[in-house]
Amino acid sequence: MIRVGLISDTHSLLRPEAVDYLRGSDHILHGGDIGDEAILDELRGLAPLTAVRGNIYAGDWARNVSEVEAVVFGGLSIYL
Numbered sequence: 001m002i003r004v005g006l007i008s009d010t011h012s013l014l015r016p017e018a019v020d021y022l023r024g025s026d027h028i029l030h031g032g033d034i035g036d037e038a039i040l041d042e043l044r045g046l047a048p049l050t051a052v053r054g055n056i057y058a059g060d061w062a063r064n065v066s067e068v069e070a071v072v073f074g075g076l077s078i079y080l
Contacts, residue, residue: 002026002073005047011056012036014043022046027073031080037061052080 005022008031022028025047032054034040043049053065069080 004029004073004078006031007043009033009054010035010039012039014039019046027071029071029078029080034065040065050080 003024003026005025005028007018007022007028010018010030011033012035019042022043023046028043028047028049030040030043030049030051032052033056034051034054035056037059040049040051043051050069050071051065052069053062053067057065071078071080
């Protein structure tokens with residue numbers, strides 16, 4: 001079984017409770033409105049990460065975040 005963690009709308013704040021919950025995930029999905037590149041770095045330290053943009057972006061780092069992504073886990077396809 002694959003454990004996929006899902007989070008969104010962090011708005012530059014990654015709460016310790018969310019980190020605790022996501023720890024142990026095989027992969028993490030961030031559904032947008034990240035707010036700061038440091039959030040992505042912290043999540044990547046927990047597990048492989050797929051993230052998409054939201055509508056609160058400023059800065060060059062945001063250009064590297066896709067508007068859409070598709071991932072497949074086993075036979076399950078997820079479109080962000």
